[in-house]
Amino acid sequence: MPTRKLFFEAVHLGDEVPALPKGPVDRVQLARYAGASGDYNPVHVDEVYARSLGMPSVYAPGMLVMGMLGQLLSDWARGAQLRRYSVRFSKTVWPGDTLSAKGRVMERWGEAGKYFVEVDLWVENQKGELVLRGSALVQLFYSADDENRQRAGQPPLLVPAPRESLHQPPPKPVETRPPPAPEPAPAKKAAPAARKPPPKKSARR
Numbered sequence: 001m002p003t004r005k006l007f008f009e010a011v012h013l014g015d016e017v018p019a020l021p022k023g024p025v026d027r028v029q030l031a032r033y034a035g036a037s038g039d040y041n042p043v044h045v046d047e048v049y050a051r052s053l054g055m056p057s058v059y060a061p062g063m064l065v066m067g068m069l070g071q072l073l074s075d076w077a078r079g080a081q082l083r084r085y086s087v088r089f090s091k092t093v094w095p096g097d098t099l100s101a102k103g104r105v106m107e108r109w110g111e112a113g114k115y116f117v118e119v120d121l122w123v124e125n126q127k128g129e130l131v132l133r134g135s136a137l138v139q140l141f142y143s144a145d146d147e148n149r150q151r152a153g154q155p156p157l158l159v160p161a162p163r164e165s166l167h168q169p170p171p172k173p174v175e176t177r178p179p180p181a182p183e184p185a186p187a188k189k190a191a192p193a194a195r196k197p198p199p200k201k202s203a204r205r
Helices: 027-037 045-052 064-076 144-151
Strands: 015-024 083-091 099-111 114-124 130-140
Touching: 015 064, 027 064, 064 083, 064 099, 064 114, 064 130
Parallel strands: none
Antiparallel strands: 015 099, 083 130, 099 114, 114 130
């Protein structure tokens, strides 16, 4: 049976990526991850050490949760090429937490025979609290026919695919103009100098 692949023509704006449940996280999983990754930070595996730092217990490495989100993406976008993947950690994951990785298609567009999809990604715990948020950009073949053509050395299918987005455009800056400068008051004309009355002539005797 051929492996299922994701093609651009089957992706629509706002599509939900099927959720990937994980957990509950336990200490054995943390120890296994430490061995697989080579990250032996004692705050993730040594209960006594973690408590000496004021922690209630050991806690999961952020990269473990990031890997869960990466699994969600790779399971969904099979056959795609990963162009960008970034995350931001929001909340600590403790032993006993149950997690759910989720995603949503936020943008899709094509240009010059290349087709792209941007996905908003996140992980929630059992309380619905956001643990990690990320995004990814993947490049897809337009269809199975497009993939077969390109793998045979033929040019890709050129299908018009203008950009579609759920991102809110940034607000347009409000143009503010300074108030007009007040017009200068008209110059006052100087009052004419008062004329002195002519001297009185003395009476002749």
